[in-house]
Amino acid sequence: KAGVTQTPRYLIKTRGQQVTLSCSPISGHRSVSWYQQTPGQGLQFLFEYFSETQRNKGNFPGRFSGRQFSNSRSEMNVSTLELGDSALYLCASSPPGQGAYEQYFGPGTRLTVT
Amino acid sequence: DQQVKQNSPSLSVQEGRISILNCDYTNSMFDYFLWYKKYPAEGPTFLISISSIKDKNEDGRFTVFLNKSAKHLSLHIVPSQPGDSAVYFCAAKPLWDFGNEKLTFGTGTRLTIIP
Numbered sequence: 322k323a324g325v326t327q328t329p330r331y332l333i334k335t336r337g338q339q340v341t342l343s344c345s346p347i348s349g350h351r352s353v354s355w356y357q358q359t360p361g362q363g364l365q366f367l368f369e370y371f372s373e374t375q376r377n378k379g380n381f382p383g384r385f386s387g388r389q390f391s392n393s394r395s396e397m398n399v400s401t402l403e404l405g406d407s408a409l410y411l412c413a414s415s416p417p418g419q420g421a422y423e424q425y426f427g428p429g430t431r432l433t434v435t
Numbered sequence: 436d437q438q439v440k441q442n443s444p445s446l447s448v449q450e451g452r453i454s455i456l457n458c459d460y461t462n463s464m465f466d467y468f469l470w471y472k473k474y475p476a477e478g479p480t481f482l483i484s485i486s487s488i489k490d491k492n493e494d495g496r497f498t499v500f501l502n503k504s505a506k507h508l509s510l511h512i513v514p515s516q517p518g519d520s521a522v523y524f525c526a527a528k529p530l531w532d533f534g535n536e537k538l539t540f541g542t543g544t545r546l547t548i549i550p
Contacts, residue, residue, distance in 0.1 A: 325478070352536050363439075363524065363542040364479070377537050411478055415536050423469055424538060426478030 323348065325427035327412050333433045339400040342430045346393050346414030352376075353395040354424060355387060358409040367410075370395050399432075407434045438462045439527050441541035449549050454512040456544050458525030461506065465527035469538070470499060470510045473522045482523075483510070486530065512546075520548045 326345045334340050346353050354377075355367040366379035370389035387397040393414075399406055409431050413424035440459045448454045458468075466487035471479035485492040485499045485508070492499050498511045512519055525541040 354536055354538070356538075356540075361542060363441075364526075364538075364540040366537045366539070369536050371534070371536075376534055379537070413478075413538075423481040423484060424536065425481070426471075428476070428478045431476075 325412055325414050325425055327410075327427040327430050329430060330428065331431045331433075333435060334402050335435055336402055336404060338402050339398060340402060340432060341396055341398045342410055342412075342432075344395045344397075344412030344414075344427060346395070346412075347425055349417065350414035350425070351393050351417050352415040353389055353393065354413045354415070355395070355397050356411045356413065357381075358411060358429070359407075364411065367397065402434045404434050407432060436461075437542070438465075439525055439539050439541040441523075441525055441544050443544050444542070445545040445547070447547045447549055448515045450517060451514045454510075454515045454519065454546055454548070456510040456512075456523050456525075456546065458508045458510075458541055459506055460508075460527050462527070462529075462539070463506070464529045464532070465539070467528050467530045468499070468501060468508050469526045469528075470497075471524045471526060471540075472519075473524060473543070479524060515546075515548045517548050517550055520546060522546070 352371045354369040356364040369377040373389045389395045409429045411429045413426045469484040470482040473479045501508045522543045526538040
């Protein structure tokens with residue numbers, strides 16, 4: 322089975338711009354979660370989508386948004402970029418059903434805001 | 436409020452010895468715990484997990500211990516190998532909260548295995 326894929330892998334943007342990141346989950350996985358990783362902060366939960374609906378949301382400003390398509394692929398969007406948005410953005414997918422399952426992570430998108 | 440804490444940012448261990456990585460949590464609602472390993476420029480890779488009905492889970496060289504009363508878990512790697520050099524993240528979630536896939540992560544411990 323192919324793993325979680327994320328595109329692009331690297332991105333450089335300027336303050337004030339917006340950016341869209343894409344994530345394709347493992348085939349059959351319907352839950353997609355997004356995390357932001359910054360040095361010293363670990364992984365911070367952004368949001369989770371399941372069957373095209375946002376189920377959970379972390380403590381990030383409204384500039385961070387996402388969506389999920391019928392094929393479970395997901396995108397996240399950051400508008401009006403700030404320098405502090407520079408981070409590694411990770412997407413993870415989970416098998417269907419509730420339970421003691423791990424999340425499978427993609428390689429991440431490294432976003433640099435200048 | 437950091438609900439999952441890894442108080443050691445880094446750890447160095449001689450090859451062949453035991454590596455012990457520690458994690459503390461404050462939220463008593465967490466009942467499923469996971470360890471992930473991360474190399475630079477890659478996403479985290481799942482290593483091992485444990486649910487709160489157990490106090491130990493073993494998988495090859497990796498063993499996770501859970502002390503619920505102390506809200507503490509640890510990951511033991513025996514014997515340590517150079518390829519184990521990576522950042523290790525502890526994560527937690529509440530299994531009972533149906534539909535909540537959110538993982539709460541610690542800040543990570545960088546493990547360096549010295550040949």
